[in-house]
Amino acid sequence: MDDSDDKPRSSRSTGSARLTDVARVAGVAPMTVSRALNRPELVSEGTRLRVQRAVLETGYVPNRVAGALASSRSRLVALLVPTVAHSLFAEVVQTVMGALAPQGYQVLLGLVGYTPEQEETILETVLSRRPDGIVLTGCRHSALTRQRLKSAQVPLVEIWDMTDDPLDMLVGFSHEAVGRAVAEHLLARGCRRFGLISADDSRAKRRAVGFVSALEQAGAGEYQLREVGTPSSMPWGREKSAELLDQHSLDAIVCSSDILALGVLAEAQSRGLSVPGQLAIMGFGDSSYAAASFPALSTVRIDGAAIGLRAAEHLLQRMALPAFQRAGQTLDIGFEIIDRDTT
Amino acid sequence: MDDSDDKPRSSRSTGSARLTDVARVAGVAPMTVSRALNRPELVSEGTRLRVQRAVLETGYVPNRVAGALASSRSRLVALLVPTVAHSLFAEVVQTVMGALAPQGYQVLLGLVGYTPEQEETILETVLSRRPDGIVLTGCRHSALTRQRLKSAQVPLVEIWDMTDDPLDMLVGFSHEAVGRAVAEHLLARGCRRFGLISADDSRAKRRAVGFVSALEQAGAGEYQLREVGTPSSMPWGREKSAELLDQHSLDAIVCSSDILALGVLAEAQSRGLSVPGQLAIMGFGDSSYAAASFPALSTVRIDGAAIGLRAAEHLLQRMALPAFQRAGQTLDIGFEIIDRDTT
DNA sequence: ATACAAATTGATTGCGCTAACATTCCTGGC
DNA sequence: GCCAGGAATGTTAGCGCAATCAATTTGTAT
Numbered sequence: 001m002d003d004s005d006d007k008p009r010s011s012r013s014t015g016s017a018r019l020t021d022v023a024r025v026a027g028v029a030p031m032t033v034s035r036a037l038n039r040p041e042l043v044s045e046g047t048r049l050r051v052q053r054a055v056l057e058t059g060y061v062p063n064r065v066a067g068a069l070a071s072s073r074s075r076l077v078a079l080l081v082p083t084v085a086h087s088l089f090a091e092v093v094q095t096v097m098g099a100l101a102p103q104g105y106q107v108l109l110g111l112v113g114y115t116p117e118q119e120e121t122i123l124e125t126v127l128s129r130r131p132d133g134i135v136l137t138g139c140r141h142s143a144l145t146r147q148r149l150k151s152a153q154v155p156l157v158e159i160w161d162m163t164d165d166p167l168d169m170l171v172g173f174s175h176e177a178v179g180r181a182v183a184e185h186l187l188a189r190g191c192r193r194f195g196l197i198s199a200d201d202s203r204a205k206r207r208a209v210g211f212v213s214a215l216e217q218a219g220a221g222e223y224q225l226r227e228v229g230t231p232s233s234m235p236w237g238r239e240k241s242a243e244l245l246d247q248h249s250l251d252a253i254v255c256s257s258d259i260l261a262l263g264v265l266a267e268a269q270s271r272g273l274s275v276p277g278q279l280a281i282m283g284f285g286d287s288s289y290a291a292a293s294f295p296a297l298s299t300v301r302i303d304g305a306a307i308g309l310r311a312a313e314h315l316l317q318r319m320a321l322p323a324f325q326r327a328g329q330t331l332d333i334g335f336e337i338i339d340r341d342t343t
Numbered sequence: 344m345d346d347s348d349d350k351p352r353s354s355r356s357t358g359s360a361r362l363t364d365v366a367r368v369a370g371v372a373p374m375t376v377s378r379a380l381n382r383p384e385l386v387s388e389g390t391r392l393r394v395q396r397a398v399l400e401t402g403y404v405p406n407r408v409a410g411a412l413a414s415s416r417s418r419l420v421a422l423l424v425p426t427v428a429h430s431l432f433a434e435v436v437q438t439v440m441g442a443l444a445p446q447g448y449q450v451l452l453g454l455v456g457y458t459p460e461q462e463e464t465i466l467e468t469v470l471s472r473r474p475d476g477i478v479l480t481g482c483r484h485s486a487l488t489r490q491r492l493k494s495a496q497v498p499l500v501e502i503w504d505m506t507d508d509p510l511d512m513l514v515g516f517s518h519e520a521v522g523r524a525v526a527e528h529l530l531a532r533g534c535r536r537f538g539l540i541s542a543d544d545s546r547a548k549r550r551a552v553g554f555v556s557a558l559e560q561a562g563a564g565e566y567q568l569r570e571v572g573t574p575s576s577m578p579w580g581r582e583k584s585a586e587l588l589d590q591h592s593l594d595a596i597v598c599s600s601d602i603l604a605l606g607v608l609a610e611a612q613s614r615g616l617s618v619p620g621q622l623a624i625m626g627f628g629d630s631s632y633a634a635a636s637f638p639a640l641s642t643v644r645i646d647g648a649a650i651g652l653r654a655a656e657h658l659l660q661r662m663a664l665p666a667f668q669r670a671g672q673t674l675d676i677g678f679e680i681i682d683r684d685t686t
Numbered sequence: 687a688t689a690c691a692a693a694t695t696g697a698t699t700g701c702g703c704t705a706a707c708a709t710t711c712c713t714g715g716c
Numbered sequence: 717g718c719c720a721g722g723a724a725t726g727t728t729a730g731c732g733c734a735a736t737c738a739a740t741t742t743g744t745a746t
Contacts, residue, residue, distance in 0.1 A: 010730065012705060014415050014473075016494075018732060029696045034734060044694065059494060064471040065411045066732035069701050072357050073734095074408060079452075084427050085437040094428040097454050106468060109422075109452040111440050125449060128407040130357075151359070151402060234635060262635045289632030292577060292605045353700065355735065361702060372726045377704060387724060409702035412731050 017058040026054035037062060068130065077315065078131040080110040080122065082138075082201075085231060086257075087287045088304050089137070092159065095308030096135055103316055105132070114201040114230055116142040127152050133315040139163040139170070140202055155318040157311040161203060162332060169318065170330040171311045175203045178300055178335050179210025182254055182282055185337050187218055191252035191280050194223040195244040197260050199232050204256035207284070211254060224248050228260065237263020245271065251280060252343070258283035258290045258299055265293060265342065281342040295341035306333050360401040369397035380405060411473065420658065421474040423453040423465065425481075425544075428574060429600075430630045431647050432480070435502065438651030439478055446659055448475070457544040457573055459485040470495050476658040482506040482513070483545055498661040500654040504546060505675060512661065513673040514654045518546045521643055521678050522553025525597055525625055528680050530561055534595035534623050537566040538587040540603050542575050547599035550627070554597060567591050571603065580606020588614065594623060595686070601626035601633045604640055608685065624685040638684035649676050 237260035261283030604626030
């Protein structure tokens with residue numbers, strides 16, 4: 001219970017209370033404080049209380065940087081999405097974080113945009129934090145990215161896409177299948193002359209590919225493709241649909257996102273085209289405003305909350321495993337054509 | 344250039360390449376590798392190249408956990424917002440991250456919801472990561488939160504609100520002023536009997552308070568208030584507006600978010616009320632769908648991108664300072680009444 | 687009481703890196 | 717040739733914590 005004989009603070013110290021300060025106040029060894037805070041079941045009731053009091057008295061805030069270094073566990077999960085300025089990905093971020101927080105994991109967010117180069121850069125800095133797990137949007141990565149992920153040996157969930165060859169775990173859906181389903185839906189409605197407005201984004205492109213392949217398979221329909229930059233927006237949708245409608249006679253326009261479709265809808269209304277009578281319109285994502293537009297937008301619903309939740313669950317399960325055991329689960333979450341009033 | 348005499352890897356080591364491994368391969372001291380990677384201008388051209396080669400050869404990925412511990416610089420910024428499932432905050436997250444990434448800062452995201460208790464809990468775990476800076480939504484914090492933030496001595500920007508007594512830096516706008524401006528706008532339109540639909544969120548409530556105080560000051564108008572839970576949604580807006588319209592004769596409904604206003608709009612349309620003739624509607628936020636609804640929603644525009652950008656700039660400036668010098672800047676970013684077709 | 691296991695606490699060591707200081711290597715002016 | 721002064725590199729000593737194993741205390745069955 002004496003209070004001297006401690007090392008003077010080195011000039012490199014941060015100045016705030018450390019584990020040893022709490023230990024001194026509580027009259028126990030530093031290791032006992034560590035246990036009282038991290039594995040309280042290993043410590044007796046009385047000791048636990050004394051440590052708690054000492055923590056309050058000293059204003060101690062654990063330093064998880066040091067803890068992570070000593071234990072090789074960062075309690076950090078990296079979450080890499082293209083953007084959060086898109087309700088679909090925002091929903092994923094929200095649910096992933098909601099599922100991880102109660103288990104004591106914090107989230108290091110990375111916005112990788114839509115190019116493999118950005119992903120590569122960001123992944124490197126992310127790995128330097130030694131996350132305990134990674135959630136990564138998409139399955140198409142550069143060779144370097146794949147190699148880094150493999151050698152990092154970190155539990156990993158790829159989301160929002162589908163492949164036969166996942167790096168580890170996978171929770172998503174097939175973009176080609178979405179495209180095919182949309183094509184079949186519109187063909188069944190009698191549409192034949194299609195405009196496609198697609199973002200410059202590999203997954204949007206694969207949906208377009210799926211759409212076209214379904215047309216070919218059906219032996220029916222012709223299409224015109226327009227590409228727009230990211231981020232997608234109503235003005236893009238309006239501009240490209242104006243171009244398409246000026247140059248071609250179309251009976252349906254398929255968009256790679258709801259926001260583009262809203263732009264198309266505005267253009268159609270400004271031309272006095274009846275929707276869906278003269279022009280059918282399909283969006284993608286079932287954003288909150290899809291149901292609110294007039295007429296209500298037909299679209300493709302993706303259950304982002306389910307993707308986020310399942311991804312988090314898979315990751316938690318894997319991270320709880322003592323060693324690294326490949327389990328490589330794949331989960332196809334599917335999608336749903338929402339047939340509202342624009343098709 | 345020999346290659347033995349190194350310590351054998353302890354059983355606690357992670358197994359991946361370390362700085363010392365790179366140093367051995369490059370034939371230099373570990374400290375030189377550290378410098379070559381972090382302060383390349385201090386190292387000769389030849390050494391830098393040899394180190395780069397050695398990094399590639401060993402597949403070295405720096406361990407910033409150890410780096411942060413040794414240098415007391417985490418290169419981490421904590422970003423605390425209520426949610427990302429709301430385009431306004433998503434925009435802030437997007438711009439803050441966009442501004443910080445080029446400077447080498449990564450973002451630790453925290454979703455604090457709308458209660459001071461959640462903020463308190465999350466802040467504690469956030470501080471344990473020793474971030475170099477914090478961006479925090481709102482100015483109303485619990486006493487414990489304020490105390491922790493003060494003693495942590497971390498550069499801090501509060502955003503999305505206004506106060507005379509910021510903890511450090513502040514970039515936001517006055518919610519009371521928004522409420523007053525909305526009231527004046529609607530009074531000028533001739534509205535007198537108001538319904539307010541407000542989320543259970545302290546900032547939304549302060550907008551309502553501002554609204555009511557403007558009515559009182561004008562000596563005109565009466566109002567009915569309904570509160571909804573979070574997250575706000577169209578169904579909430581529809582339900583509460585139905586309740587209001589059943590029980591009262593109203594000529595305007597003011598909502599604490601665009602999404603609620605969309606629900607009100609749907610309810611008005613289902614009752615055959617002309618908007619804004621029989622019922623004026625105001626939203627808040629100018630979400631992307633506000634302009635797309637029919638009729639286009641009148642609302643209050645907040646420049647989330649400007650808030651995020653300025654917050655990041657202030658933080659970067661402060662973090663670049665050698666010591667901690669209080670500067671305590673406050674920036675009122677304002678707002679704009681967007682007068683579309685529902686008022 | 688005694689022996690033995692289980693529960694609890696403590697001492698030592700090192701995670702991988704960088705701050706701070708020490709040393710060596712140049713370069714050029716005299 | 718010699719030395720001042722800067723550039724480049726090296727050495728030492730932690731940062732604050734938890735893994736590991738050792739020591740001690742407590743409980744339990746005989």
